[in-house]
Amino acid sequence: MNKEALTVMIADDDGTMRSLLAMVLKDHGYRDFVYAADGQQAVELIRTGSAALGLAFLDIDMPGFTGLEVLALARQLRPGCACIIVSAHSAVENVMAAIRGGAAGFVVKPYSAQRIAEVLLKIERESLS
Template identity: 45%
Template sequence: MNMSSEIRPARRKILIADDAFDSRQLLSRLLRQFVDADIHEARNGLLASQEYRMTRPQLVFLDIDMPERDGMEVLKEIRQEQPDAFVVMVTGFSAVEKVQEAIALGVGGFVVKPYSAQRILDVLHKYVAETGDTELLRGD
């Protein structure tokens, strides 16, 4: 019997929800530099909700403006199911009302496009600091 497979923690999961293919690809590439996790993607808010329920990711990058359901609607759904989920809002612009609403709903952070590796790393360090989940980051 292989003992190591029994005590190995489940692989971490990250969900990227963004209607822009290029943005999803770039964020996915940046994340792979820093994390040891399965990365799931959704191209609209409806698929983001479904993917969230199926995968239960530890970390979610959620675009504010998406078709089907916007990021704020998806954030509210996530909060109903898992109040302490770590969600990072992604936006190409920052509408003050949406930022304030997201803060009121307890988001873990904001990332403004275009992405920078340093900003993604900052958000990942904030995730680790707030959750204590050091398994997410690569040990390179």
């Protein structure tokens, strides 16, 4: 996975969360970001965004479309894009729905930089195999 050539989408209706996640990802070598403030914007980025879109962090609870709905579309239109669901609600149903839907990971808010690093490492390892 070439981090410099990869576009990362951060879809979250909370601007502070988008900014914090981008800072953590920059610390891990990611450089190109697109942002969605709601599910509709995330869907448009999945449909028409850069061909380099290869990693997406999707808040589960967004106006317009949920993160799980965006995940389903991403699996169809961008099967090579690793999607991580982010949620303040770690209910077993949410985690299981994300995994069944093909998410590469699930991160509970508020997340730590360490937890994001763990998910990134998992995705990077899987892309090498």
